[in-house]
Amino acid sequence: MRNKKLIAVLLGLVLLVLVFAGLSLFQKEESTKETTSEQVSVGVLQFVTHESLDEIYQGIKAGLKESGYTEGDNLTINFMNAEANQNQVQKMSEKLVNEKNNVLIGIATPAAQGLANATKDIPIVMGAVTDPVGANLVTHLKKPEGNITGVSDANPVADTVDLIQTITPDAKTIGILYSSSEDNSLSQVETFTEAAEKAGYTVMPYAVPSTNEIATTVDAMLPKVDVVWTPVDNTIASAFPTVVSAAKTAKKPVYTSVEAMVEQGGVASVSLSQYDLGVATGKMTAAILKGATPAETPVEVFSEATIIVNKKVAEELGLNVPTDLLDKAEKVIE
Numbered sequence: 001m002r003n004k005k006l007i008a009v010l011l012g013l014v015l016l017v018l019v020f021a022g023l024s025l026f027q028k029e030e031s032t033k034e035t036t037s038e039q040v041s042v043g044v045l046q047f048v049t050h051e052s053l054d055e056i057y058q059g060i061k062a063g064l065k066e067s068g069y070t071e072g073d074n075l076t077i078n079f080m081n082a083e084a085n086q087n088q089v090q091k092m093s094e095k096l097v098n099e100k101n102n103v104l105i106g107i108a109t110p111a112a113q114g115l116a117n118a119t120k121d122i123p124i125v126m127g128a129v130t131d132p133v134g135a136n137l138v139t140h141l142k143k144p145e146g147n148i149t150g151v152s153d154a155n156p157v158a159d160t161v162d163l164i165q166t167i168t169p170d171a172k173t174i175g176i177l178y179s180s181s182e183d184n185s186l187s188q189v190e191t192f193t194e195a196a197e198k199a200g201y202t203v204m205p206y207a208v209p210s211t212n213e214i215a216t217t218v219d220a221m222l223p224k225v226d227v228v229w230t231p232v233d234n235t236i237a238s239a240f241p242t243v244v245s246a247a248k249t250a251k252k253p254v255y256t257s258v259e260a261m262v263e264q265g266g267v268a269s270v271s272l273s274q275y276d277l278g279v280a281t282g283k284m285t286a287a288i289l290k291g292a293t294p295a296e297t298p299v300e301v302f303s304e305a306t307i308i309v310n311k312k313v314a315e316e317l318g319l320n321v322p323t324d325l326l327d328k329a330e331k332v333i334e
Contacts, residue, residue, distance in 0.1 A: 038074065039074055039075075039076070040069065040074065040076070040102045040103075041076040041078060041099070041100075041101045041102055042064070042069075042075065042076070042077050042078070042102060042103050042104070042105060042285060042289075043077075043078045043096035043097075043099060043101035043103075043104045043105070044057065044060065044077055044078065044080070044104075044105045044107065045080050045081075045082065045089070045093060045096060045104070045105070045106050045107065045111040045115055046079070046080070046081045046082070046107040046108070046111060047081075047082055047084060047089065047106075047108035047109075047110045047111040047234050048081070048082065048083055048084040048108070048234050048237070048238050049081060049083060049238075050234065050237045050238055050260065051263075052128075052237065052258045052259070052261070052274045053107050053108060053234070053237075053274070055260070055274040055275045055278060056107050056127050056128055056274050056275070056277055056278035056281065057079070057107060057278060058275060058278060059275040059277060059279040059280075059281065059282060060105060060107075060279070060281050060282040060285070061077070061278075061282060062275075062278070062279050062282060063278065063279040063281060063282020063283040063284075063285070063286065064282040064283075064286055065282075066279070066283065067282065067283050067286030067287070068286065069286055069289065078096060078099055078101060080092040080096065082110075082111065082114075084211070084234065084235065084238055086110065086181075089110055089111060089113075089114035090114050090117065090118070092114070093111075093114035093115045093117065093119075094118050096115070096118070097115075097118045097119045097122060101122065102122075102123075102289060103122070103124070103125060103285050103288050103289055104119070104122055104123070104124045105124070105125045105126075105127060105281065105285060106124060106125075106126050106127065106129075106150075107127045107128055108127075108128050108129070108184075108234050109126075109128075109129045109130070109131075109135050109137075109182055109184035109234075110181075110182065110234065112124065112126035112127075112129055112135070112137055112148070112150070113135060113136075113137065113183075116136075116137055116148055120146070120147055121147060123147055123148075123288045123293075123294045124147055124148040124149075124294065125148075125150045125281055125284055125288065126148060126149070126150030126151070126152075126281075127151055127277065127278060127281035128151075128153050128232070128277060129150060129151075129152055129153070130152060130153055130154065130155055130231075130232055131152075131183065131184055131187035131188070132144075132148075132150070132152055132299055134183055134184075134187045135183040135184055136183075137150075138299060141301065142298045142299075143295070143296070143298065144295055144297065144298070144299060145295050146294065146295060147294050149284065149288075149294040149295075149297040149298070149299055150281060150284065150299060151277055151280045151281045151284060151299070151300045151301075151302060152300070152301045153232060153272050153274075153277055153302050154272075154301050154302060154303045155191070155192075155231060155232055155257050156270050156272075156303065156305040157188065157191050157192040157196075158195045159270040159305060160192070160195075160229065160257070160269070160270045161192070161195045161196050161199050161201075163255065163268055163269075163270055163307065163325075164196075164201075164227060164229070164255055165199065166322060166325055167253070167267060167268060167314065167321055167322075167325070168227050168253060168319065170226070171201070171226035171227045172201065172202060172226055173201065173202045173203075173204060173224065173225045173226050174196055174201050174202070174203050174204070174225060174226070174227055174228070174229055175204045175205075175206060175221045175222070175225030175229070176192065176193070176204070176205040176206065176228075176229050176231070177206050177208070177214075177217065177218065177221065177229075177230050177236055177243065178205065178206075178207055178208075178230065178231055178233050178236060179207070179208055179209070179210075179233050179234070179235035179236060180207035180208065180209050181209055181210070181235065182233055182234065182235060184231075184232065184233070185231050185232070185235075188231035188232065188233075188257075189205055189231060192229065192231065193205065204221070204224060204225055206218075206220070206221045208235065208236075210235065211235055211238055211239040214235075214236070214239045214242055214243065215242050215246070218242070218243055218246045218247070219246060222246060222247065222252050223250070225252065226252070227252060227253050227254070227255060228247060228253070228254045228255065229254075229255045229256075229257075230243070230254065230255075230256050230257065230261070230266075231257050232257045237258065237260075237261060240256075240261050240264050240265075240266075241264060241265070244264060244266065245265075247265075248313075248316070248317075251317055251318070252317075253267040253313075253314070253319060254267060255267055255268055255269060256268075256269045256271070257269055257270075257271055258271050258274070259271045259274070259308045259331070260274070262308045262309070262310050262333065263310070263333060265310070265313055266313070267309070267310055267313050267317070267319065268307065268308060268309045268310065268314070268321075269307075269308050270306070270308075271305055271306065271308055272303075272305050276302070277302050280300055280302065284297065306329075306330035306331070307325070307328055307329040307330055308329065308330060308331045308332075308333075309321055309325065309326060309329045309331070309333065311326070311332050311333060312334055313333075
């Protein structure tokens with residue numbers, strides 16, 4: 001009899017524990033739901049309209065959605081595009097700050113710098129910034145220390161030099177076209193130059209202050225170089241058809257750092273997925289919305305790249321792309 005009573009008491013205690021455990025789990029789930037159902041606003045500043053930056057923006061929205069924030073539901077996105085106008089960058093940055101957005105996102109270095117100049121309080125997440133330290137956006141990649149963190153697209157320059165050697169083995173001189181107004185570009189040029197010179201190339205950099213000088217600079221550069229390389233550079237990207245047109249006439253191949261620019265007429269690139277970079281940016285933004293602090297959130301460095309080849313352009317220039325390279329390429333444009 002006593003054993004039966006003891007068993008009943010023990011069963012009661014077990015049942016009580018299970019009830020409390022279930023209640024605790026329910027409260028935890030409800031708490032999580034409350035966190036993601038809270039209405040938040042994110043301000044996004046894009047430097048210029050370009051396919052690669054547009055892909056980053058789409059990726060950002062996807063990353064936010066995967067993390068529980070859906071536009072029109074619990075998320076408002078205030079999007080602005082400066083269209084490569086530096087005056088507009090500052091005006092739009094100040095507007096996004098004054099709108100009291102919970103987090104700000106800068107797509108491309110000039111946009112992130114504009115937001116950084118506008119606020120030291122609101123968290124900022126940068127997308128597509130190759131050299132965050134050189135651009136004076138963060139102090140250290142592992143410990144940013146300020147109100148800014150984000151995702152960096154490390155340009156795989158050594159792989160690009162190998163690509164140039166493979167497709168154009170007779171090339172001796174590489175011309176680099178980049179914008180002198182973008183800190184992001186200067187660091188890439190320095191890294192690429194070091195890798196190319198180590199491989200035995202003569203490197204001739206040509207800097208342009210704005211898109212207005214691109215046509216004349218390209219015309220001056222092409223007779224002196226065998227191939228052209230462009231870094232991840234928003235100014236060059238916005239006027240890339242001009243570069244491609246002149247290079248095609250001169251029968252000189254252009255190697256790029258962005259897939260979209262290969263599709264526009266570049267010969268090939270070793271590049272990062274801009275969409276995936278955007279997804280990572282969106283997920284980092286979500287983490288900050290949920291309580292993470294930029295100062296303690298390491299900058300995520302994207303470095304896993306893929307090969308993109310425009311076989312059609314290569315054939316037009318009389319270049320023979322090795323079969324094994326085509327087999328390794330993530331994408332071949334016929």
